Amino acid sequence: MEDTDGLKRRIQLFEKEAAELKRENAELKQRNLELERAKGGSAGDDMAVPISEFEETLRRLVQRTAMIVQAEKCVIMVRDRESGDLIARAPAFGMNDNEVKSFRVPVGAGVSGGVFISGEPAIFRNPKEDPHAVQDRLHQMHVRNGVTVPLLIEKRDDQNHIVDRVTIGVLHCFNKRYGGEFIEEDVRLLERLSRNAAAVIANAQMFQEVVEERQKLVHTLESLTAGLILVNTHGRIGQMNAQARAMFGIPEDIHPVGKVYSDIIRHEQCNQIIKKRLEEAEAGTLTSDEEGDSTRKPEEISVRDKDDLEYIFQVHSANVFGDDNAPIGTVYIFNDITDLRNVERMKTEFVSIVSHELRTPLTPMKGFVRTLLDDENEEWYTAEDRREFYNIIDENVDRLGRLINDLLNLSRIEKMGPDSIEMNWENIDIRKAAEMVASLQRGRTDKHTLVVDFDPETIFAETDADKIQNILNNFVNNAIKYSPDGGEVRIIGCQEPPSEAFPTGSVLIGVKDQGLGIPESALKSLFEKFGRITGGKHGSIPGTGIGLYLCKNLIARHGGVTWPESEGLGKGSTFWFRIPLHQPATEEGDAQAAKPAA
Numbered sequence: 001m002e003d004t005d006g007l008k009r010r011i012q013l014f015e016k017e018a019a020e021l022k023r024e025n026a027e028l029k030q031r032n033l034e035l036e037r038a039k040g041g042s043a044g045d046d047m048a049v050p051i052s053e054f055e056e057t058l059r060r061l062v063q064r065t066a067m068i069v070q071a072e073k074c075v076i077m078v079r080d081r082e083s084g085d086l087i088a089r090a091p092a093f094g095m096n097d098n099e100v101k102s103f104r105v106p107v108g109a110g111v112s113g114g115v116f117i118s119g120e121p122a123i124f125r126n127p128k129e130d131p132h133a134v135q136d137r138l139h140q141m142h143v144r145n146g147v148t149v150p151l152l153i154e155k156r157d158d159q160n161h162i163v164d165r166v167t168i169g170v171l172h173c174f175n176k177r178y179g180g181e182f183i184e185e186d187v188r189l190l191e192r193l194s195r196n197a198a199a200v201i202a203n204a205q206m207f208q209e210v211v212e213e214r215q216k217l218v219h220t221l222e223s224l225t226a227g228l229i230l231v232n233t234h235g236r237i238g239q240m241n242a243q244a245r246a247m248f249g250i251p252e253d254i255h256p257v258g259k260v261y262s263d264i265i266r267h268e269q270c271n272q273i274i275k276k277r278l279e280e281a282e283a284g285t286l287t288s289d290e291e292g293d294s295t296r297k298p299e300e301i302s303v304r305d306k307d308d309l310e311y312i313f314q315v316h317s318a319n320v321f322g323d324d325n326a327p328i329g330t331v332y333i334f335n336d337i338t339d340l341r342n343v344e345r346m347k348t349e350f351v352s353i354v355s356h357e358l359r360t361p362l363t364p365m366k367g368f369v370r371t372l373l374d375d376e377n378e379e380w381y382t383a384e385d386r387r388e389f390y391n392i393i394d395e396n397v398d399r400l401g402r403l404i405n406d407l408l409n410l411s412r413i414e415k416m417g418p419d420s421i422e423m424n425w426e427n428i429d430i431r432k433a434a435e436m437v438a439s440l441q442r443g444r445t446d447k448h449t450l451v452v453d454f455d456p457e458t459i460f461a462e463t464d465a466d467k468i469q470n471i472l473n474n475f476v477n478n479a480i481k482y483s484p485d486g487g488e489v490r491i492i493g494c495q496e497p498p499s500e501a502f503p504t505g506s507v508l509i510g511v512k513d514q515g516l517g518i519p520e521s522a523l524k525s526l527f528e529k530f531g532r533i534t535g536g537k538h539g540s541i542p543g544t545g546i547g548l549y550l551c552k553n554l555i556a557r558h559g560g561v562t563w564p565e566s567e568g569l570g571k572g573s574t575f576w577f578r579i580p581l582h583q584p585a586t587e588e589g590d591a592q593a594a595k596p597a598a
Contacts (some may be wrong), residue, residue, distance in 0.1 A: 078169035110135035151198035227334030345449035360397035447486030475511035483515030518566035
């Protein structure tokens with residue numbers, strides 16, 4: 001038995017440790033209160049300090065507890081919110097990380113579960129023979145004996161009477177030092193110590209749960225595709241997600257939370273919107289959802305990126321109120337509606353341009369038909385004049401027909417995809433087709449040099465003569481349009497050997513210019529319907545936005561692929577496409593013994 005002096009020393013040590021735990025518990029409670037008050041901020045590095053303090057407090061707790069009862073090992077188990085099991089939590093004393101991670105017991109099973117359910121402490125002396133201790137698998141951790149007490153949280157009323165007890169976990173002490181056994185005196189010391197320990201652990205758990213919830217919220221906000229900014233009533237940023245930081249070009253080394261919004265956001269339109277809402281708050285015109293509509297009609301702002309590309313955002317704002325109905329601030333959501341506005345603009349421009357394109361061939365057709373009709377006796381114009389008039393009418397009829405076919409193809413593609421495009425398959429000399437396109441385009445510019453560069457000189461491919469010229473015309477015409485300062489436009493062609501994607505071989509064709517180039521952010525959307533670059537010099541160049549879309553589908557109809565390349569703005573671009581040399585023989589009605597072109 002332990003002598004009286006030894007017991008007195010242990011009691012004195014216990015009282016000292018109990019007082020220390022009470023002090024630390026009060027500090028942890030204060031931390032929780034501070035955290036609750038700081039909910040409007042962000043869960044960042046400021047939380048790492050309190051969390052590490054909790055861990056240090058728990059480490060000292062288990063170490064001192066083991067010292068008081070002279071145990072070689074000490075560990076706390078708490079109930080897991082997801083599985084419901086009792087799990088050991090770090091830090092532990094005398095146990096390595098693997099032992100702590102593997103120490104898990106279902107509630108109600110073993111010594112741990114029994115003490116948790118009953119709320120009564122337990123002493124065991126041989127875990128290999130004790131049927132309850134066997135379920136804890138304590139012998140695998142080299143446990144010889146132990147004592148387990150519940151971790152109880154007591155709720156008291158105003159008269160300090162206990163009105164409820166809640167068990168949050170258990171406290172284990174294993175292996176009495178010097179070959180001894182745990183006794184009832186150890187149980188009484190641990191029961192008194194565990195009350196303060198339970199309060200510390202409960203506060204630590206509460207803090208951890210709040211931190212986890214805040215981190216989940218922050219991660220959710222960071223992953224939003226819409227920009228989000230929360231500005232408090234003092235004009236300081238309470239939250240700003242990754243999309244919003246990218247929108248306004250906030251460098252990664254600048255942390256906006258806590259700073260005045262106008263010092264971070266360098267955008268006049270946005271700051272005017274924020275300022276307006278702050279003035280409403282100061283004037284007392286804000287209302288909560290219970291008293292009225294806290295949202296406002298969305299506004300739109302235009303933002304340009306580092307490549308001078310324009311993006312349009314719809315700004316939704318709503319007031320944020322606390323539990324006491326006091327205003328916390330205003331949240332602003334920025335939805336990217338650039339594509340929507342571009343489509344609307346392109347549809348309007350498309351109708352205007354198509355109307356113009358339809359009138360353009362009709363005007364000379366009408367004029368020369370009228371001229372011929374007025375010369376009833378065929379006295380005014382020679383046969384050569386008349387033939388020239390007929391040729392002009394014929395060319396414009398063809399031009400009108402091509403435009404109508406493009407519109408019909410656009411409609412078919414929308415409904416049934418590229419396979420709906422009608423093809424007249426022939427073995428075409430691709431170089432000759434490129435030369436015809438280059439010759440036609442040379443007559444439309446005196447600032448550009450058009451070069452046809454093929455290897456080998458002659459490449460035959462199974463295609464539709466009109467369609468391949470349509471594709472090349474679109475690419476070359478774009479190269480000229482988007483090279484306003486002139487320069488070389490080169491049509492490149494080379495024959496490629498059979499591959500897995502093109503078993504019969506393929507032809508690679510590119511149109512390279514020295515023009516405005518393409519920003520990286522626009523490369524993926526160029527071949528979409530109505531897809532155009534709207535910012536900078538690109539925005540001033542007219543177009544319907546359907547040419548490249550039709551080209552992509554015409555190339556897909558060949559079983560080919562297309563893609564753009566550019567080193568950036570001002571460095572030119574190349575539009576590539578690859579089509580097979582021969583179409584599959586199984587295609588009915590199209591590629592049946594394609595005949596050579598005349």
